[in-house]
Amino acid sequence: MARELLFERTTKSVYRDGDKAIKLFCKDFPKAEVLNEALISARIEEIGGIHTPITLAVTLDENGCWAITKEYIEGKTLEQLIKENPDKMEEYVEQMVDLQLTIHSKTCPSLGKLADKMVRQINELTEVSQASRSDFLVRLESMETDVKLCHGDFQPNNIIVTTDGTMYVLDWVHACLGNACADAARTYLLLCLIGQEIADKYMDLFCDKTDTDRRYLQQWLPLVAATQLTKHRQEEADLLHKWVAICDY
Ligand SMILES: Nc1ncnc2c1ncn2[C@@H]1O[C@H](COP(=O)(O)OP(=O)(O)O)[C@@H](O)[C@H]1O
Ligand SMILES: [Mg+2]
Incomplete structure (x- = not known):
């Protein structure tokens, strides 16, 4: 088959x-990043209780390109489903929050700490001044740390829904241990790129289900936006700069 x-x-x-x-x-994709992605995926498989495609092989082809082979999951991404069925948006967001809470209920001692990663990312941030970087670091220092499993890029295009409704989570390369609200703040920002209504619905449901004060989650937004800038995703840049500017004065 082709x-x-x-x-x-x-x-x-x-x-x-x-x-x-x-x-x-x-x-020229860095070998260490490919192997790291495969390693983190394997660690997530070992935790159990989260549907994720099984990693089958990591290979190098004759052109010098690395590849990760996984089991193929038949279905549609949650992003596709939301586009196709806008009237079911609330239902999908609720399923997404429930799935994220299942992930947050787990831990995985071998993964890195979100707080350490955020410090590194803020130090690498060339888009803001040294004074702003120091300010971000002071703010980060005052935020609570935790050891919950955080996906780190939890958004509808990283979830595949099969025909029986099972949700598979993909793309664990940014996974780490940290504060669930930091992970939720990142999901909120990523959802803002799809639409304000879906992002607000997500924040309401996440805060209601976890009994979290919205203002607490919102405190994470400029910090998470600053660290997300280091991923250099063009489509996210304008929105992230807006959030960073709230903190960067
Ligand atoms: N195991 C899989 N089964 C089916 N589709 C997949 C699988 N892995 C990736 N995809 C498809 O490829 C897209 C990108 O994969 P992903 O692992 O999220 O890569 P990226 O790191 O570039 O975001 C997904 O949104 C999904 O549509
Ligand atoms: Mg992805």
Whole structure:
């Protein structure tokens, strides 16, 4: 059967090959990042209780490109489903929050700490002044740390829903241990790119279900926006700069 292209970015493509999904990285993609992605995925598989595609192989092809082969999950991403059924938006957001709370109920001692990662990212942030970086670090220091499993990029295009409604979570490369509200603040920002209504619905449901004060979650937003800028995703830049500016004066 011919390979079917499922997804393409400048640095990687995802293909379907029968019952397998192959993430093929571009030639100069750092080896350590590929191996790290496979390692984190394997650790998530070991935790149990979270549906995620099984990693089957990590290979290097004749062109010098690394690839991660996983089991192919038949279904639609939650992003596709939300676009196709806008009237079911609330139902989907609720399922998404419940799934994220299941993830937050787990821990995985071998993963890195979110707080350490955020410090590194703020120090790397070239978009703001040294004074602002110091200010962000002071604010970060005052926030509570925790050891909950955080996906780190929890958004509808990283969830595949099968025909029986099972939700599979993909793309664990940013997973770490930290404060659930920091993870939720990141999801809120990512949802703002889809629409303000869905983002607000998400924040309401997350705060209601976890008995969290919205103002507490909102305190994370500028900090998370600053760290998210280091991923250099063009489509997120304007929104993130807006949130960073709230803190950066
Ligand atoms: N195992 C899989 N089964 C089915 N589709 C997949 C699988 N892995 C990835 N995809 C598809 O490829 C897209 C990108 O994969 P992802 O792992 O999220 O890569 P990226 O790191 O570039 O976001 C997903 O949104 C999904 O549509
Ligand atoms: Mg993804």
